[in-house]
Amino acid sequence: MSRAKELEKLRLVLQRRRRAVLETSRGAREELRALKDQERDPEYEEGAQSELADYTLSQLVESHRRELELIDSAFQRMDQGVYGECVDCGADIPLDRLRALPFAIRCEEDARMYERERRGSPQQANFTL
Numbered sequence: 001m002s003r004a005k006e007l008e009k010l011r012l013v014l015q016r017r018r019r020a021v022l023e024t025s026r027g028a029r030e031e032l033r034a035l036k037d038q039e040r041d042p043e044y045e046e047g048a049q050s051e052l053a054d055y056t057l058s059q060l061v062e063s064h065r066r067e068l069e070l071i072d073s074a075f076q077r078m079d080q081g082v083y084g085e086c087v088d089c090g091a092d093i094p095l096d097r098l099r100a101l102p103f104a105i106r107c108e109e110d111a112r113m114y115e116r117e118r119r120g121s122p123q124q125a126n127f128t129l
């Protein structure tokens with residue numbers, strides 16, 4: 001199969017992934033809202049457990065938001081015809097890497113370099129691009 005066809009298949013993968021993230025994200029946001037309502041209830045005793053759940057859900061919502069951003073920028077790159085090219089060196093990102101990380105924007109080598117430069121930045125924990 002040609003690379004163009006393979007990339008087209010990845011578009012479908014990303015579309016499915018986007019829908020799945022949106023659905024999970026909606027569930028998490030509803031839980032978070034329910035939790036907040038519960039905390040506003042004067043009868044409710046605040047506990048460490050609910051704070052933890054609150055924190056975990058907020059993290060989840062945030063990581064979904066970031067993943068959606070990455071997926072959307074992958075679609076943008078597809079529309080511009082540059083999807084699958086490394087933003088740093090311009091080389092084709094190997095299909096194996098794209099299958100594992102469909103929203104990757106860098107080849108492995110440049111991703112490592114990028115990570116090394118960014119290390120220490122706290123919001124970089126979830127994704128290695």
Ligand SMILES: [Zn+2]
Nearest residue numbers: 086089107110
């Ligand atoms: Zn590169």
